[in-house]
Amino acid sequence: MVMSRHFGAAFSLTAATVLWSKLRFVGFRWTVGPFLPLAGISYGIYVLHYPILVTWGVDSGSTLVLVGVCLPTLLAVAWLVERRGQARFNAFLNRALDQDSPKKLER
Secondary structure: OHHHHHHHHHHHHHHHHHHHHHOOOOOHHHHOHHHHHHHHHHHHHHHHHHHHHHHHHOOOOOHHHHHHHHHHHHHHHHHHHHHHHHHHHHHHHHHHHOOOOOOOOOO
């Protein structure tokens, strides 16, 4: 039940955002646009937010810890994983899978 509710909410919000953008609604650039710099590291944020929050922030009850420690750490680690680690991992897989393979990974 919880899983489908979250999926439904995520799907609805994504569909509404795409529709809003396509219809050129006023305010889109100011409401969604500020998150554009995070698009390239969004998967890293998704994957890493839980371990970082559980390790350092959720139980502390301190906003300073959450905003001052967890958020910068999350953004830095997500950037490192997505921008530095992913390209190296893809290069490793390309060598391992044979570079002429049609399954070559690109970034």
